[in-house]
Amino acid sequence: MTDQSMLRGLSTQSPIALTVYGPDLRVRWINDVLQEQMGLTRSQCIGRYSTELLPQGMILSPGYTGVLEDVMAEVRDTGEPVFDVLYSSPTPADLSHQRIWSCSYFRLSAMDGSPLGVCESAFDITNRYEARLRVELLGRASRIGTSLDVVRTAQDLASVAVPDFADRVEVDLVKQVVAGDQPPPADGERGTSVRRVAERSAQVTSASVPSLGLLLSAETDGPRHLVLTLSARDILLGAVAFTRTVPRHPFTAQEVTLAKELVSRAAVCIDNARRYAREHTTALTLQRSLLPQVMPQPTAVEVAHRYVPTAGPLGVGGDWYDVIPLSGARVGFVVGDVVGHGLNAAATMGRLRTTVRALAALDLAPDELLARLDDLVGQARVGIHRTSSETPEDEALGATCLYAVHDPVTGTCTVASAGHPAPVVAMPGQPPDLLDLSVGPPLGIGGLPFECAEVGVPEGSVLAFYTDGLIESRRAGMDSGMASVRRTLADGASPREVDTGSCCYAASVIVSDCSSYSRSRA
Template sequence: MADVGELDTHPESSPSAECLADGAILYQVTDELMVRWEALDPVRAARIREFGIHSELVVPMRTRGVTLGVVFFARHRTPVPFDEDDLLLAEEITARAAVCVDNARRYKRERMTARALQRNLLPRRLPDLAAVEVTSRYLPSETWAGVGGDWFDVIPLSGARAALVVGDTTGRGVEASATMGRLRSAIRTLADIDLPPGELLTHLADLVTRLAAEDDPKPPGATGATCLYAVYDPVSRHCTLASAGHPPPVVVTPDGSADIIDVPNGPPLGLSTLPFEAVETELSESSVLALYTDGLVEGQDRAIDEGLEALCEALAQPGPSLDALGDTVLRTLLPARPEDDVALLLARARALGPDRVATWEIPPEPAVVSRIRQEATARLMDWGLEKLVLTTELVVSELVTNAIRYGRPPIRLRLIRDRALICEVSDFSSTAPHLRRARALDEGGRGLFLVAQLAQRWGTRLEVHGKTIWAEQDLSDD
């Protein structure tokens, strides 16, 4: 009667409208009835005559208080007309079909909701960083199981560093997507206070354990989520990684060889309270670091070892760009309809050379502050940053003086010219300063407050030995 996508109109006195008002109806097609139908819908009446339909059942499709449509049963090949028993059977068949259609409709709505939630919780645009060039791919599962909780992230850190994150929550649907959003937000909060990768995962695991204990019932995906967290420093070219039950990353060197990084694999989040162990590796400039979820390398017909080997082979293929390499990996490893969600994050390492970094080793003597300030000013003049000389002199003086007075040697000053001018002062004391307002009679407490007013951002970063206090000044106007 009508093709898919076309509008089909049913008059108020048509059989479909009558059955919606009065319930299932049995029609014996008589000449008198055909005359009335030809007046209402000549096209449909002509099709009835063409096929020789002599008996019809019209049954409303309803379930769970919702009307989904109307079902027509027509008999034309068999001369025996429909009877009341056939009408009862048609109503039962229609009722069962209505439940199936409504279940499919609800599943589709839930799947679309989960996809929309997942899409909005993932990064819409990756940041442009001096540390790494990044590209990403995310493919939701195309199977009946529904959307999972895979995610990735790139987080700018102090000192021109970058954090690379990829994770996977167990479960499917809206709950898994919501859990993913909670974990991603928690990681960003922990990364903002510059926690090392192993310590960050330990805090995240504690958070997952507490959330699981508070929720009743336990949300799917909270316990047992996996995560890989990496921090790359473009000055030292060191990359520190920690894993919570996640597949290992792969690094592709500039000569084209691809190798798996042996990262100590801790338990998934929420399954243990033990600390996570981190590993540090040095990346050559232009190396590519690949982080991914298990859906890329594991499947029903492929073991994870085979998938890792195929991934290394795909990454070793030369490509014109990082985006092209990502497309090659997905095209090589994935079927047309992936069984599981897939997240892939590729990062090409960059390096900040001596022309953008200046370092001074400072003896713990107050008299050297003036000389260090002058040398820092000279370096800013070489970089063409005359507008920042005055504020940088004040920042350097305050941070270096505080390190000499309250810190422990060795003390180091480092200036980094990135998209911002970064001033870092490191020492071997683990005592971190706190910003406060100095009272009228206080002799100290104003230096850090002054730094906070002059800098765009500032903070403290705990190191393996000691700490680093940093301050950033914007270069967008220069």
């Protein structure tokens, strides 16, 4: 094989685009495949810089901030070859769509070693790069459904698809889905009422930014408008519409499959959010129905209360409280917290509250009441919580409870705790502080007796009962939460001014100060 035949093959038959640049980095020669890709003749290219031929071109490989002439100048000056530089640009043959090349450069030298120029070999990898963009888009789909909110999830889908996949996306959801109700089956009757919850549009994407639909493609006869159904678990959730406008190519068959995958992922996330919202609403309704609807107002004490359910992804908690009038003008105060969240926690809380009320009617001391409640929780067969073979332990196991009895005749308050934080006491002339209380184990654990603590509460004193959700924070420890409670009591419920209004104010301010905490708080 002669040198001439080899050069002829490289010039006319090679699938790799070849360009020879002179010492001044102007084009000296190109082969036939590059003429075809560029849409220019050899004579139109010779004597010009690459940036003149491809003014919208850009280097995609990391680590390069300049233009191709900078890369070639380094190769010319150092003699070190450079491989696999990704380069993107529309060509004069098609100014609306991009080609992606993998470019490599090596120096051409004379016999004495002096540089004659630089040779460029460029392989068109547009199809491969397009496949890479599809994979990256699927990777970004992990952003969909990071919140348990149906509208936010629909907006996530739109933000992932625009502008990288489509020029416009519209998401409609069945109204029952938005409301958290049960939507119709996927094969139900037509005419289902929907609501648009997300729409996103983009300006015509610049040809210098590689994205799906703006790369050179041989498949240009697909649809420009896709409407796909959002459905999961045989339930109709809504529909998604993807639209592409000129100059972006229509959707290819592979991109239709990709759109279906995105919609399928979004549908599962939307359905999860819908089910969470429905359970959260049900649990909250159940919990509020089990908590005191009207708080009694005994003659010897002024009572104020606040309850704020959790708004986080864990769902409604099992915090509860109660005020129980007793004989002899005495008053029982109860506050507790069930382990877990959701319907089970709310139901368990209701059963514990009912049991405490029944035991309080027996006129038991706080430590004895907690001992009996602990026995009932430890013996699931008694029925504090219905159990099955799959859940052999009572779900009330590990719940905390504090019971206090205030006697206005003696001016004392007797308190016992099963794993629950001690109350804060603010007496006239003294700063608010935690009651010195021996806290026993949570309910159902057993092993240690419960002990009572008795404290004198002269007229004008304030007792603050709470659950741990009030003092636990994601950003600070429980000590910081306790300091906030004491500070608010000192500032907002001065013992000199204790009445129903000031107690309500203190309760509101304490809960407001702890609004960043994630759990339910009573």
